[in-house]
Amino acid sequence: MSQQTSVLYDIPGPRQRRITLIGSLVAGLVLLVGVYFLVYRPLDEKGQLSMELWGPLIDPSNENFSLVWERIGLGFKNTLTAAAMAIVASLVVGTLLAVLRIQLKSLTRRKFTGLAAPLAYLLRGLSVLLSAVTRVCVEVFRGLPVVITIFFVARGFPEFGIAFDNLWYLVIGLTIYNSVVIGEILRSGMEGLPGGQAEAASAIGLSPAQTTRMILLPQAFRIMLPALISQLVVVLKDTSLGFIISYEETLNIGKQIIGALGNPIQVYVVIAVLFIVVNYSLSKLAQYVQRRLAQGRKTAGTPAQNPPPAALMSQAEGGAGAGF
Amino acid sequence: MNVLIDKFDVFAGGFWLTLQICLLAAIGALLLGAIVAVLRISPVPPLRALGTSYVNIFRNMPLTVVMFFAAFGLPALGSNADFLRIPVLDSLFSRLGTDLPYFRFALIALVLYTAAFVCEALRSGVNAVPAGQAEAARSLGLTFGQNLRYVVLPQSWQASVVPLGSVIIAMIKNSALAGFFGIVGDLSATADQLTGAEGYAFVPVAIGISVGYLIMTVPLGTLLDRIEKRQAVAR
Numbered sequence: 001m002s003q004q005t006s007v008l009y010d011i012p013g014p015r016q017r018r019i020t021l022i023g024s025l026v027a028g029l030v031l032l033v034g035v036y037f038l039v040y041r042p043l044d045e046k047g048q049l050s051m052e053l054w055g056p057l058i059d060p061s062n063e064n065f066s067l068v069w070e071r072i073g074l075g076f077k078n079t080l081t082a083a084a085m086a087i088v089a090s091l092v093v094g095t096l097l098a099v100l101r102i103q104l105k106s107l108t109r110r111k112f113t114g115l116a117a118p119l120a121y122l123l124r125g126l127s128v129l130l131s132a133v134t135r136v137c138v139e140v141f142r143g144l145p146v147v148i149t150i151f152f153v154a155r156g157f158p159e160f161g162i163a164f165d166n167l168w169y170l171v172i173g174l175t176i177y178n179s180v181v182i183g184e185i186l187r188s189g190m191e192g193l194p195g196g197q198a199e200a201a202s203a204i205g206l207s208p209a210q211t212t213r214m215i216l217l218p219q220a221f222r223i224m225l226p227a228l229i230s231q232l233v234v235v236l237k238d239t240s241l242g243f244i245i246s247y248e249e250t251l252n253i254g255k256q257i258i259g260a261l262g263n264p265i266q267v268y269v270v271i272a273v274l275f276i277v278v279n280y281s282l283s284k285l286a287q288y289v290q291r292r293l294a295q296g297r298k299t300a301g302t303p304a305q306n307p308p309p310a311a312l313m314s315q316a317e318g319g320a321g322a323g324f
Numbered sequence: 325m326n327v328l329i330d331k332f333d334v335f336a337g338g339f340w341l342t343l344q345i346c347l348l349a350a351i352g353a354l355l356l357g358a359i360v361a362v363l364r365i366s367p368v369p370p371l372r373a374l375g376t377s378y379v380n381i382f383r384n385m386p387l388t389v390v391m392f393f394a395a396f397g398l399p400a401l402g403s404n405a406d407f408l409r410i411p412v413l414d415s416l417f418s419r420l421g422t423d424l425p426y427f428r429f430a431l432i433a434l435v436l437y438t439a440a441f442v443c444e445a446l447r448s449g450v451n452a453v454p455a456g457q458a459e460a461a462r463s464l465g466l467t468f469g470q471n472l473r474y475v476v477l478p479q480s481w482q483a484s485v486v487p488l489g490s491v492i493i494a495m496i497k498n499s500a501l502a503g504f505f506g507i508v509g510d511l512s513a514t515a516d517q518l519t520g521a522e523g524y525a526f527v528p529v530a531i532g533i534s535v536g537y538l539i540m541t542v543p544l545g546t547l548l549d550r551i552e553k554r555q556a557v558a559r
Contacts, residue, residue, distance in 0.1 A: 008365060008458060008468075008471075009367055010459075010462065023367075024368050024369050027368050027370045031374060042401055043401070046400065048401070139538075139542055140538060143538045144534055144537055145497035145500035145501070145512070145537060147504065147512060148500050148512055148515065148533065148534070148537065151512070151515060155519050155520075155526055159527075237384075237386040237388075240388040241386075251386075251388055251389065264392070264396035264397055265393075265396075265397045265400055265401075268389060268392050268396070272381075275386060279383075279384035279385075280384045
């Protein structure tokens with residue numbers, strides 16, 4: 001905390017510390033009073049704190065307790081399943097996409113000398129075209145809301161006679177969006193590497209494919225690891241969108257419970273706490289990894305390579321990545 | 325394809341409504357986010373704790389949950405969010421004043437959720453200012469207000485403009501969720517309505533809806549890319 005405030009304030013002296021202490025006490029008091037009048041009182045007046053509503057969720061002796069938690073557990077398992085499948089699929093597709101885009105980009109710069117002129121022109125035109133097509137695809141799927149992508153997948157696939165489980169629609173929708181985002185994260189990671197890396201690799205005789213696989217990708221993964229973990233948080237949050245295609249994830253189960261017991265606020269508080277605990281731990285993990293990486297760089301005597309700030313902001317999106 | 329022409333007014337109406345939500349939510353989120361950011365960098369520990377917990381709670385919760393809270397929790401407390409029927413604004417944005425509260429609920433959820441990210445963007449900007457700058461300003465004898473106004477804020481603004489833009493783009497995309505929460509007639513609700521109940525062909529509707537969102541997100545993204553490149557050159 002002290003580091004955080006140091007930009008704006010000097011280290012406080014005795015007088016300033018006293019003022020801060022008094023200010024803290026006053027502010028704490030005001031906050032408590034505010035919480036009492038703005039949160040506790042309205043809840044209490046509407047009877048939202050009664051055991052009748054909370055009991056099934058927090059009181060083990062309640063008749064519904066075990067059933068409710070069984071259902072929530074099932075929902076959470078479904079959420080985690082969808083998130084895990086989506087993240088693995090997006091990582092694979094995203095990596096392929098990043099490599100494809102880098103390769104196409106370098107292809108467009110190649111002159112294809114040594115081939116007959118028409119063939120060379122054809123190849124160049126083709127690589128320019130392919131590069132443009134992938135670029136447009138990336139822009140489109142990055143610019144569309146992920147809800148809409150999931151909705152399109154769930155409505156559109158049956159239209160073309162492809163019917164899946166709801167789980168698959170959700171996973172496919174999430175994968176389309178997140179693979180594009182992860183692809184861009186990795187691509188910017190690879191392009192941010194010093195040019196000497198690729199040059200040295202080709203100087204010792206590695207083929208372009210080998211260069212990508214053995215030199216560029218591992219480094220890009222390493223630099224971008226915090227951003228990738230943050231993307232995991234985004235995916236986990238986005239699985240909650242499964243409710244629009246009635247996939248049985250946590251929120252959908254919550255809705256069923258509310259239908260039976262009529263306690264919306266209480267159920268959503270519990271679900272929110274579940275999500276916050278899991279996602280908070282994940283973001284802490286991302287921070288830890290980033291610190292570790294920064295340390296590792298320092299001891300190796302090379303300047304720390306921080307991921308581009310925009311890449312880190314991708315976690316800001318909670319259902320949307322943009323503006324790298 | 326003729327659904328695009330026949331129903332053009334529906335698409336345009338949906339686009340306009342989505343734009344309204346985004347405009348209002350952006351204003352609200354920027355204001356609330358600035359307040360939370362001030363709390364987070366204040367010297368008073370309880371206020372800092374309040375700001376930090378706000379950010380941690382809303383950043384780690386899916387927007388869907390926030391929407392559900394707004395859509396089911398507020399009515400359970402007997403509130404229709406009538407305080408959002410702001411006199412002049414509700415004549416400009418007619419949905420603010422209607423009896424159906426879902427527009428206001430969606431707005432509240434979007435503002436609460438986005439404010440956490442706005443706060444982080446602003447704070448990261450302040451933290452990006454080298455400590456020496458503020459120290460130099462203090463040793464020159466600038467007061468706290470002068471320090472903020474002439475030294476810290478101009479620099480932090482530069483650092484936070486791109487993250488803020490990403491947050492706003494994300495918010496535009498997140499607003500699509502509102503259509504599935506009872507708002508009639510925004511872009512995503514239009515998609516549902518046309519392909520579902522009215523049985524139009526899927527592909528043209530999908531194209532129309534996608535174009536509607538891409539018009540809002542892609543130019544903004546391109547603009548941000550350019551600002552970012554320019555800043556990189558300037559440094």
